Amino acid sequence: MEPNIRKDTQPAFSMRGITKIFxxxxxxxxxxFEVLPGEIxxxxxxxxxGKSTLMNVLSGIYRPDEGQIEVNGEIKDFRSPGDxxxxxxxxxxxxxxxxxxxxxxxxxxxxxxxxxxxxxxxxDVLRANILRYASRSPSKTHPKINEFSSRFGxxxxxxxxxxxxxxxxxxxxxxxxxxxxxxNILILDEPxxxxxxxxxxxxxxxxxxxxxxxxxxxxxxxxxxxxxxxCDRVTVLRKGKSIETCNVxxxxxxxxxxxxxxxxxxxxxxxxxxxxxxQVCLEVKGLTYSDSKAVPKLxxxxxxxxxxxxxxxxxLAGGGQKELCESIAGIIRPQQGEIMVxxxxxxxLSPRDITQKGxxxxxxxxxxxxxxxxxxxxxxxxxxxxxxxxxxxxLIRMKDVETKAEKIIKELDIKTPGLKHPVRMLSGGNIQKVxxxxxxxxxPKLMIAAYAVRGLDIHSxxxxxxxxxxxxxxxxSVLYIGEDLDVxxxxxxxxxxxxxxxxxxxxxxxxxxxxxIGQMMSGTTLEELRRGVSxx
Amino acid sequence: xxxxFFSATGSLLSIVFSASFIxxxxxxxxxxxxxxxxxxxxxxxxxxxxxxxxxxxxxxSMGYFAAVRSSSLFLAILFACVGAGFGALLYAILTVTLRVxxxxxxxxxxxxxxxxxxxxxxKVSNTSTPDNIAKIFKLKPFSLSSPSGPFLTFINxxxxxxxxxxxxxxxxxxxxxxFLFKTRAGLELRLTGENTAAADASGIKVTRIKYFYIIxxxxxxxxxxxxxxxxxxGSWTSNMTAGQGWLVVALVIFVRxxxxxxxxxxxxxxxxxxxxxxxxLNERLSSIxxxxxxxxxxxxxxxxxxxxxxxxFRKKAWPGPKEIGRPYFREER
Numbered sequence: 001m002e003p004n005i006r007k008d009t010q011p012a013f014s015m016r017g018i019t020k021i022f023x024x025x026x027x028x029x030x031x032x033f034e035v036l037p038g039e040i041x042x043x044x045x046x047x048x049x050g051k052s053t054l055m056n057v058l059s060g061i062y063r064p065d066e067g068q069i070e071v072n073g074e075i076k077d078f079r080s081p082g083d084x085x086x087x088x089x090x091x092x093x094x095x096x097x098x099x100x101x102x103x104x105x106x107x108x109x110x111x112x113x114x115x116x117x118x119x120x121x122x123x124d125v126l127r128a129n130i131l132r133y134a135s136r137s138p139s140k141t142h143p144k145i146n147e148f149s150s151r152f153g154x155x156x157x158x159x160x161x162x163x164x165x166x167x168x169x170x171x172x173x174x175x176x177x178x179x180x181x182x183x184n185i186l187i188l189d190e191p192x193x194x195x196x197x198x199x200x201x202x203x204x205x206x207x208x209x210x211x212x213x214x215x216x217x218x219x220x221x222x223x224x225x226x227x228x229x230x231c232d233r234v235t236v237l238r239k240g241k242s243i244e245t246c247n248v249x250x251x252x253x254x255x256x257x258x259x260x261x262x263x264x265x266x267x268x269x270x271x272x273x274x275x276x277x278x279q280v281c282l283e284v285k286g287l288t289y290s291d292s293k294a295v296p297k298l299x300x301x302x303x304x305x306x307x308x309x310x311x312x313x314x315x316l317a318g319g320g321q322k323e324l325c326e327s328i329a330g331i332i333r334p335q336q337g338e339i340m341v342x343x344x345x346x347x348x349l350s351p352r353d354i355t356q357k358g359x360x361x362x363x364x365x366x367x368x369x370x371x372x373x374x375x376x377x378x379x380x381x382x383x384x385x386x387x388x389x390x391x392x393x394x395l396i397r398m399k400d401v402e403t404k405a406e407k408i409i410k411e412l413d414i415k416t417p418g419l420k421h422p423v424r425m426l427s428g429g430n431i432q433k434v435x436x437x438x439x440x441x442x443x444p445k446l447m448i449a450a451y452a453v454r455g456l457d458i459h460s461x462x463x464x465x466x467x468x469x470x471x472x473x474x475x476x477s478v479l480y481i482g483e484d485l486d487v488x489x490x491x492x493x494x495x496x497x498x499x500x501x502x503x504x505x506x507x508x509x510x511x512x513x514x515x516x517i518g519q520m521m522s523g524t525t526l527e528e529l530r531r532g533v534s535x536x
Numbered sequence: 537x538x539x540x541f542f543s544a545t546g547s548l549l550s551i552v553f554s555a556s557f558i559x560x561x562x563x564x565x566x567x568x569x570x571x572x573x574x575x576x577x578x579x580x581x582x583x584x585x586x587x588x589x590x591x592x593x594x595x596x597s598m599g600y601f602a603a604v605r606s607s608s609l610f611l612a613i614l615f616a617c618v619g620a621g622f623g624a625l626l627y628a629i630l631t632v633t634l635r636v637x638x639x640x641x642x643x644x645x646x647x648x649x650x651x652x653x654x655x656x657x658x659k660v661s662n663t664s665t666p667d668n669i670a671k672i673f674k675l676k677p678f679s680l681s682s683p684s685g686p687f688l689t690f691i692n693x694x695x696x697x698x699x700x701x702x703x704x705x706x707x708x709x710x711x712x713x714x715f716l717f718k719t720r721a722g723l724e725l726r727l728t729g730e731n732t733a734a735a736d737a738s739g740i741k742v743t744r745i746k747y748f749y750i751i752x753x754x755x756x757x758x759x760x761x762x763x764x765x766x767x768x769x770g771s772w773t774s775n776m777t778a779g780q781g782w783l784v785v786a787l788v789i790f791v792r793x794x795x796x797x798x799x800x801x802x803x804x805x806x807x808x809x810x811x812x813x814x815x816x817l818n819e820r821l822s823s824i825x826x827x828x829x830x831x832x833x834x835x836x837x838x839x840x841x842x843x844x845x846x847x848x849f850r851k852k853a854w855p856g857p858k859e860i861g862r863p864y865f866r867e868e869r
Contacts, residue, residue: 022867061737062867080866082739097737099730101854109720110727111738135720181739 010073012037012185012216013058013089018067020053027053030067031242033235035185040207040217042227042248044260045237046457051220052094054237055187058218059091060084071185086113087185090178094189096170100163105141107162108177109134127180149176152206167317168199175206186210187218192226194317197485197518204230222260222458224253225486236260261458269465269490272473275308280343281477282328282446287337289323289501297323298334298501305446310468310478312492312509314485314517320501321481322363325450328479329361330354341446355386360444362435364451372435375424379416380405382423383438408437412467429460436467447471450481465491485514499523547820552807555693557814562695562702563768565806567592567777569705570760571784572791572798573712578624578753579788580716581746582729582859585627586642588757589781590649595620595758597653600660600765600772607666612766613759620758621751623649628750632743635863650775657765657772665770673699673767701767708756712795725749729857732864742864757781779837786840789847793856808835 014034020027028050035041045051056062058069060078069076071087078084084091098107114131115124126144133140138159145158154176156169165173171191178186188207192200207230211217219231227234228248235245236259243259258264282305289298298320305311315321326332328339330351339347346354363372373382384401405419412433416426423431436452449468453461468491472478482488488495489509497504497520505526507516519529551557571588578585585591599616603609623645630641664670676697683692716722728735728745736742765772783805791797812832815821825831 059737080739080741081737082741085739091737093737097731097734099727099734099858101730101858102727106723106727107734107738110723111735111740113739131720135718135723177738 009036011035011070012039013069013071015054015058015069016067018054018057018064018069020050020057020062020064026240028057028064029240031237031240033242033245035216035218037184037214037216038211039233040211040219040231042231042234043218043220043237044222044224044227044234044256046222046260048239048457049237049260050240051237052189053240055091055189055218055220058084059089059187061091082111085178085181085183088183089185089187090181090183091187092171092174092178092189092191094191094193096174098162098170098173101161103138103159103161104156104165104169104173105134105138105145105158107173108145108158108180109141112181123182127182130180145176145180148180152179152209153202154206167194168196168203171195171203179210184214185216185218187220189220190222191219192221192223193483196316196521197514198522200226223484224256227256228253238262257458265458265462267458269462269487270469271490272469274310274472274493275306275475277307278309279307280304281307281341282479283338283340283343284324284328285338285340287324287327287334287339289327289332289334291323296501298327298337301337301498301501301503303496303503303506305477305479307445307477308472308475309494310472310480310492311506312488312495313479313481313498314488314495314521315498316521317483319498319521321450321498323501324498325361325363325448325479325481328354328359328446328448355442358443358445359448360439360442360446361448362432362439362450362452363448364432364435364454373423373431376422378405378418378420378422379409379414379434380419382434383408383441386438386442404441408434408441412437413463429456429463432456432460432464436464440467440471444476446477446479448479448481451483452480453487454483461487485517488517489514497521497526505529544821544824547818548815551814551818551821552811555690557807557810558694559697560810560814561803561807562698563806564810565802566702566705566763566768567760567780568784568787568805569709569798569802570763571757571781572787572802573709573795574753574756574760575784575788576753576791576793576795576798577712577716577725577749577756579793579860580725580729580857581749581753582732582857582862582864583627583631583746583750584638584642584785584860585624585645585750585753586639586785587623587627587645587649587754587781588784589777589779590646590653591620591623591754591757592761592764592777592781593653593657593775594623594649594761595755596761596765596776597657597772599758599762600665601656603666603669603766604660604663607668609669609672612669612762616758616762617755619653620754620761624751624754624757625747627754628747631863632746632750635865638861638863646781654774657774661772661774663771665766669766670770673701675699678703699767701763705760706799709795709799716795726857729859732859732862733866736864736866757784783836783840786843789856790843792854805836805839808839809833811835 011034016032018028018031031054033054043051053062057064060081060083076087109130112131115127126148130141130144142158149155154172156165156172162170162173191203195203207217221227231248233245234248236243238260257267285302287298287301290296313321323332327334330349338345341357341359346357380401383405384396387401402419409416409419414430414433416430423434432452439447453464468478468480480492492509494506495509495512495517496506497517499521504520507526516529520526571592575585575588595616598619599612602615603612627641627645630636631638677700678696680688680692680696683689716726724740725745728740728742732742761777764776769776787801787805791801812829815827815832816829821827
């Protein structure tokens with residue numbers, strides 16, 4: 001597609017010399033960034049490279065310490081997000097900013113400003129109409145919101161509470177929310193992280209439509225293939241600095257990674273062959289679990305894992321992955337079903353007994369520190385958390401633990417000033433290595449790695465993949481719960497797809513595609529797919 | 537034995553459904569109704585203000601002081617608002633701007649407010665409400681002059697023979713309901729309490745909103761407190777709210793952050809408060825140990841405990857505004 005941008009046009013906005021400092025951390029250092037109207041501009045960088053900070057500055061959430069922002073040629077000083085909205089800037093945050101208990105309409109109209117009186121512009125009339133009835137009789141606004149959304153090919157039911165919307169619908173609500181406020185500069189912070197490939201494609205169509213209507217779109221991502229297919233230009237950030245801006249058509253993915261990371265990186269995962277004996281390690285039969293609100297989370301789930309193999313689990317956020325891990329580890333009690341390790345029943349045992357049966361779990365929650373580690377303790381004491389149960393007598397032998405901690409630090413190349421240094425002061429990648437290292441050192445039979453690379457940069461992610469592959473070669477059975485479908489296909493031997501707690505089928509990773517997995521994630525079973533039925 | 541039980545229940549019911557009991561229960565619920573609506577508005581902005589007791593006393597003492605010194609009803613209400621609003625302002629500075637723990641700030645306000653109010657109130661403790669103001673509240677604007685038939689007589693006595701303060705309290709609850717659920721400003725307030733970051737990102741001025749409604753809520757508590765010395769008792773006594781400010785905090789949960797339900801909620805608590813007095817006047821009942829005066833006066837607080845326990849079981853149904861207790865800092869990473 002030919003980008004419909006003209007080089008001579010005035011930029012929709014330009015940021016010059018933006019510096020933002022948090023305490024001792026320089027998140028942005030003299031960053032320059034500008035986007036033209038009608039352009040989809042990628043902002044690429046690793047985690048912690050300052051992409052979100054820069055966009056939070058543009059949307060008025062952070063105030064820059066230095067630098068200036070121009071919108072349509074006017075210098076602006078945003079004191080609040082409201083000021084940025086007034087200048088036509090709308091941001092779709094990675095973690096949606098919606099009140100779950102309120103309807104989509106309420107979320108959309110709250111805080112909307114009245115358009116100028118007697119304006120005859122089509123959009124202003126529509127806005128005035130929506131606002132007039134927004135709080136008195138919301139049902140009258142629903143068709144108006146639908147009418148507006150359909151212009152961009154977006155569909156959702158404005159009358160239901162946000163909590164009942166799917167992730168992609170929530171994103172649609174966010175997009176409509178900013179568009180109805182008259183945004184013509186749209187910032188999307190990692191919008192595809194939570195979507196299936198099909199939903200992502202739909203979003204791309206919507207974004208292209210908006211760009212063709214003159215919107216300037218900033219697309220934050222670290223997925224190279226998306227940038228290559230969707231965007232016109234790309235600006236690369238590294239360690240808080242802007243490195244380069246170039247046309248996407250003039251560059252390939254490898255160059256981009258090099259610019260983003262600062263050196264060449266081999267992007268292929270070295271996949272050893274699985275153990276051909278296919279000995280069963282974990283067997284799950286008919287697992288069913290509903291949470292305290294009686295919402296079903298696992299639905300008659302059955303599968304087996306083999307020694308010397310990585311079984312991947314794919315699914316949308318909240319598809320039952322967390323509950324599956326917690327059932328196996330003994331944290332929650334499923335209402336029905338059996339879990340066996342080496343043909344021995346472990347359902348009903350305490351988490352500690354299950355650990356002693358050789359099951360190790362490293363679960364990285366969204367906030368990364370919430371589970372598995374005590375943030376204010378050092379590496380040694382965090383290792384002790386699992387270790388102490390196995391030692392004899394009432395006293396702890398700190399010496400042994402310290403030796404072990406040092407070994408883990410060395411083997412996994414964890415960067416820390418010392419083993420007593422509180423883990424919360426470490427970087428995300430190092431924290432995750434601590435959890436993984438601790439679990440590996442228990443010499444488990446079954447290793448559950450849930451979201452092990454969540455929030456990690458490319459380099460650290462590959463270190464973790466290699467560690468998991470090492471485990472596989474040591475004949476450990478690995479259950480890998482992941483988000484990135486490309487990685488799942490490259491890393492795992494087989495992939496099980498969950499949808500609303502149901503097993504949609506297990507595919508061989510060498511004989512599947514992202515699209516196939518994506519369709520299963522949204523509710524088509526493997527059987528139906530192979531028969532040629534598709535609901536997407 | 538069973539006969540005793542029935543006759544006791546019978547006399548209890550005849551008390552509870554008598555026009556005079558209903559009338560005095562309504563009169564006794566005024567303070568809590570104002571307080572509940574005020575606290576409810578504060579909590580809808582995401583702030584739990586435990587300083588209701590302090591703000592009620594501040595409003596009562598300042599307002600009553602102004603009433604005694606100026607004999608002006610307008611100044612009395614104005615100063616009740618100023619006193620309680622000042623307490624709420626302190627709370628807002630602490631919790632909104634300085635992001636102090638809301639429970640601690642609220643408790644501090646309660647103690648501080650009571651102390652300040654009692655020392656100010658002691659200056660007017662030997663005086664009674666000025667005649668011109670007392671006269672206003674002796675009027676019963678909606679009372680029927682000659683009700684015909686037993687039904688109208690009952691309605692007249694129970695519901696229509698109140699002073700203007702009572703009807704204003706009900707009106708405030710109704711207006712607050714319409715405001716919360718039928719206006720855009722109310723929507724903005726609710727969004728702020730549900731998800732401050734979302735409200736902020738939607739262009740709502742959240743700091744302004746929080747300050748405004750915390751202070752407004754405090755003022756309503758103050759007006760509620762003023763009812764005690766100015767109308768109900770006609771004179772000042774130290775700590776005269778006697779824990780009603782604490783009942784209000786439970787009442788807000790009891791009515792599920794809904795002002796129209798606060799009318800019924802406050803009535804239930806008001807009737808429990810005076811049930812003790814009424815039972816004492818009944819010879820049959822006052823001889824039964826459970827209706828002992830001291831046990832009866834425990835009832836509202838007992839109900840509070842029950843409400844809180846019941847709520848903790850049903851918390852998942854709707855736990856109230858999500859932001860309660862969470863300080864908001866826009867630049868948080």
